[in-house]
Amino acid sequence: MTPADFDHLTVDDVSRHFGRRRALSHISFRADRGAILGLLGPNGAGKSTMLALLATLLRPTSGRIRYGDGGAAGAALRAAIGVLGHDVFLYPELTARENLEFFAGLYGIADLGAAASRALETAGLAGRGNDAVSSFSRGMRQRVALERALIHQPRLVLLDEPFTGLDDASAEALGRRLTGLRAGGAIVILATHDLDLAQGLLDRAVFLRDGRVVHAADRPDALRAMYRDLMARVGTAADAPDLTSR
Amino acid sequence: MFGRIVWLVLRKDFMIEVRSLETAYTMLFFAISCVLVFAFALVQEGRAPEGGAAGILWIAIAFAGTLALGRTFERERQAETLRALLLAPAARPAVYLGKLLGIVALLSAAETVLVPLVALLFQAPLLAHPIWLALILLTGTVGFAAVGTLFAAMLIRARSRDVLLPVLLYPITVPVIIAGVRATSVLLEPDVNTGFLQVWLALLVCFDVVFVTLALWTFEPLMTD
Amino acid sequence: MPKWFIPLAILCGLMCATAPILVAQAPYESTMGLVQKVFYVHLPSAWMFLLAAIVCGIASVRYLFGGDSRQDRLAWAAAELAVLFGVVTLVTGPLWARKAWGVWWQWDVRLTASLMGWMVAVAYLLLRKYGGPGSDKLAAGLALFGMANVPFVYISVNYWRTIHPTTNVVPTLPTSFGVPLWFSAAAFLLLFVLLLRLRMRLEEQRARIDALYLSMDT
Incomplete structure (x- = not known):
């Protein structure tokens, strides 16, 4: 099996529904080789669904995910993806x-x-x-x-809450491993709600809430302040009469 | 490559089972309990009804098989390892085939205990024609497990999977049970009619071929959401 | 709702109202007497049962490999009708059997095979109801397996034992029996089509509500 080769991936207006539940709506972002992208947000924001879509475990209801300039699919694509799931898969x-x-x-x-x-x-x-x-x-x-x-x-590395249950030394080791992967030219995407550990590691941060991208930032610093600010802002917006957010 | 994946999955399941023996022990105990329950229900004045032994043997196999199928796939669900299997670039039908062979091996092992037990408890000459019996048991087990493995695998994603597995499995495997029971009871008669045996065996072989093929063909679309 | 629905529904109602009169006027069969008349319900419902099962099987295969949700709705509606007409078949059959064979139930091939087919249809509905999200695909797989299983059930039960009047008496039936039979078969077919359309419409509406709900993007 020759793994597919691609140097970036683009998520283009992707939505995923489960029945009437809207897990993700109109998500777009791009991830490149040699960079770590963080999907940040509270529980239930759609981070795990986004990773499952990227891992080809789920298909988008609408929109497209393109690996490189498209074309890659099936076993060749799966051979180029590595997934650290919420469970250990062991x-x-x-x-x-x-x-x-x-x-x-x-x-x-x-x-x-x-x-x-x-x-x-x-x-x-x-x-x-x-x-x-x-x-x-x-x-x-x-x-x-x-x-x-x-x-x-793998060319594309997807990690779901990789810091869970790790002590400080292990978390630091994981951070070093991830920067090593970045230097090796991998596309690294990690989903986490642990901003302190993600701090300084990310080349790009995509903030998710209720299945939407609320903010994206390159080379983010002071993640926590940014996050608190964002969530407060969106929180008040969501309190407005809204038939869909139930 | 295909053969290697089949072998890896089979060997992995075998190693896990040898380490814990959980499925083997619980399944065997359950099968023996089934045989005893039927003995208490059917044996009168110390004698089993004519042909009863064949039916009891196959019911025990079917029940124990359902238990083993549920358990084997529950294990793949625990640490989400089935997801890991599906994420790998390995051919999905190969994963199915590896799983199927594991279940068949496990059930065959249980049958080597069940057959003498049923023969002993019901004074049935089950072991008089070992080759024929082995052929019937093997083809019947493959047919049952072929449908069962696919259903148990696809039900991993479903709610109420424990109850749904027998609900879906038994109506589909009725031909296997009929053919298995009838062929086995032919063996229990004083003069074995090989013509009948061949008819039943042919039916079982056809069932196996059709359903293994169908399962290999539908495993991929059924396992992707 | 398509234009043909209301006129056909009226026609179907009229036919269902007239059918009993035709059946009542049909001559008494010499050996079976009054009980033979259950046959005017039994045979058409058995045909509809078979038709529903075939529709469900084909639509399921097309859904499984094509992914068109229309086919899925069709399969679901057909499975429900298979259960419905199956119940009618399996209830009226023993009424006739009691008189003809002296027992309510015979393990004859067509009876047993119908019962097994009906069980698969019920299992299909149970899976859809309790299987949770994603059970549409799984149900399609079950329907495919159920369809492939029909010849095996038939052959195995046939070897096991058999007695049943063969269907080839139908074309040679005297007209006095044939007219009410074909009439009620036509009424049943009409009923089948109408119910199928109605049931699919319900699912279509549901899908539309879901789509509308999801399209309310803020």
């Missing part, structure tokens, strides 16, 4: 090494053992490879999960 009964080798195999990597060793090394768990994932702490699982998502060196 089998708790299997060891870290077995999990990594299994997924490396699914991505068509030839030398499973070498790929798994490399991933364990990067995760800082070289000594724990033969322990069952169920015996790991939340932070260790998250590290294995991240390396699982990156095992095929």
Whole structure:
């Protein structure tokens, strides 16, 4: 499987509904290689739905997502995407090494053992490879999960709340890993509501609320102030008579 | 590539099952309970009704199979690993086939315990024609599991999946149950009529071919939202 | 609602009102007597049951591989009608069987196969009702499998056991029996088309309300 090659992705007026629930409406943004884009917003803002759409797990109700200049689709596209989900996507009964080798195999990597060793090394768990994932702490699982998502060196990396359950040292390590990916030319998109940890990491911030883009900023600093300001502003606007926001 | 994915999925399921043995133990215990319940319901004056053993065997297989199917896919749901499978560039039909082979292996293992047990409790000469019996059990199990694996996989996304699985599965697998029970009871007669056996086996093989093909063909559209 | 709906609904009502008179005037069948007349309801409803199942199956396959939500609505409406006409068939059948065979239920091939088909249709509706979002696709898959299963059910039950009057008596039926039968079959077909259209309209309206609701973008 030759992974698709693209150097940017554009989300063009994308909406996704679940029955009558409008999870996302008219979202547009662009993400480039060598940059980290943050999807920020409170719970229920549509961040996870947006990631599922980008990961091809869901199809948009309307609008388009284009990877590069279009064309990429199906297995070739999936081979170029790595996803760290809300759940760890690991089998708790299997060891870290077995999990990594299994997924490396699914991505068509030839030398499973070498790929798994490399991933364990990067995760800082070289000594724990033969322990069952169920015996790991939340932070260790998250590290294995991240390396699982990156095992095929994807062009597009999607992360859903990657900082959850990490202590300061692990969060810092994750930050370093992400800047490493950026330097390696990946398109990194992460969804989070943890602004303190995202601070300083993002090249571009897209603020979501109730399924809409309320603000986008390049090279954002003072995220928290920006966020508080934005949410307050939108909050008062939403209090106005509005039949759709129920 | 296709074969490799099938093998990886099968081996992964096998390793998980060997580690915990959860599905194997619970399924087996449940199947044995079923056999006993039927024994208490049907055995009178120490004797089972004629041909009862064949029916009881297949009911136990069907019930235990439903349990195993539900459990296997519940496991894929827990850490959302099924999503991870669907995100990989691997051919989806290969994932289905790996899962199917795992279920068939698990059910076959349960049958090696159930058959002697039913033979013993109901004084049925089930083991008199082991080759024929093995063929009937294998083709029947593949047919049941082929439909069951697809339904259990697609129901992962649905609400009330635990109750819906048997609701959908049993009406569709009626031919398998009829053919399995009839063929097995042919084996229990003093003179085995191989003509009848061949008819039932042919039906089971056709069912397997049609439904495995259909499942491979519809797995992709059914698993994408 | 299309223009033809009201006139056809009136025609259907008239036919349903006239059918009992025709049936009453049809001669008594020599061996079965009065009970034979249930046949004027049983056979047409069985045909409609079959037709509904076929419509549901084909629409489901087209929805599964084409993704056109019109086909999905058609499949859903047809599945409900399959359950409805199936109930009529399965209730009137035993009434006739009691007289003809001396028992309410026989495990004969057509009866058993109809019951199994009806079970699949009910399972289809249960899945749609309780399956939550996304169950439309899953139901389409079930309908496809149910359709593929028909020959297997038929053959397996047939080998298992069989007794049922064959359908090829119908074309050779004397006119005195044939006229009321074809008349009531036509009435049932009309009823089928009208109900199908009405049920699809309900879903279309629902889809439109959803679309309107979602289009209210602020």
